[in-house]
Amino acid sequence: NAGVMQNPRHLVRRRGQEARLRCSPMKGHSHVYWYRQLPEEGLKFMVYLQKENIIDESGMPKERFSAEFPKEGPSILRIQQVVRGDSAAYFCASSPRLRRDEQFFGPGTRLTVL
Amino acid sequence: AQKVTQAQTEISVVEKEDVTLDCVYETRDTTYYLFWYKQPPSGELVFLIRRNSFDEQNEISGRYSWNFQKSTSSFNFTITASQVVDSAVYFCALSESYMNSGYSTLTFGKGTMLLVSP
Numbered sequence: 001n002a003g004v005m006q007n008p009r010h011l012v013r014r015r016g017q018e019a020r021l022r023c024s025p026m027k028g029h030s031h032v033y034w035y036r037q038l039p040e041e042g043l044k045f046m047v048y049l050q051k052e053n054i055i056d057e058s059g060m061p062k063e064r065f066s067a068e069f070p071k072e073g074p075s076i077l078r079i080q081q082v083v084r085g086d087s088a089a090y091f092c093a094s095s096p097r098l099r100r101d102e103q104f105f106g107p108g109t110r111l112t113v114l
Numbered sequence: 115a116q117k118v119t120q121a122q123t124e125i126s127v128v129e130k131e132d133v134t135l136d137c138v139y140e141t142r143d144t145t146y147y148l149f150w151y152k153q154p155p156s157g158e159l160v161f162l163i164r165r166n167s168f169d170e171q172n173e174i175s176g177r178y179s180w181n182f183q184k185s186t187s188s189f190n191f192t193i194t195a196s197q198v199v200d201s202a203v204y205f206c207a208l209s210e211s212y213m214n215s216g217y218s219t220l221t222f223g224k225g226t227m228l229l230v231s232p
Binding site for chain 1: 120222
């Protein structure tokens, strides 16, 4: 039973480019959470999605960041026009429909903006 | 708003010493979960334990033990006879259940870096 998968594991972008981070939840999980870990900080909640719906995006920066979780395929966290301050580790977690208090984390994507 | 404080930024010990990592939390909810995660140098998050707010029993798992004190809002983590492989950043986290909506998000502390030297 594969765990939460994230790709790419490492992503390098130049300022102004777009970054797309993918998260495939565990099989049977329909809830996805994205967290960001800035250097030497703890993880901070960004957004919570169910299939085709954004439920809570209270932690998302207001501009340049968006997330989706389509009916088919992985969840995508998209960062447009990246800046150096976006350099961080982005973690995705998934949870089963009936146990929302359990979140299983992926290995993270480390984004470096040059 | 909920908050998790890990006052120890970095701890250095010598192998075989016991070490305790502190975690203090704030929440207005009566129902919540507390977690500890380990983040080794490779960067992934390794789940260590989840504790329900209604269960104040201490827990031991091998060299790891956890002390949950609701009266002081603390959930401390002790590693007995530390080993070099224990070197990592350790995060304490709090999950608050949103009873009406049914989902929860995690609030993490800033982490404690543990360095175990031979």
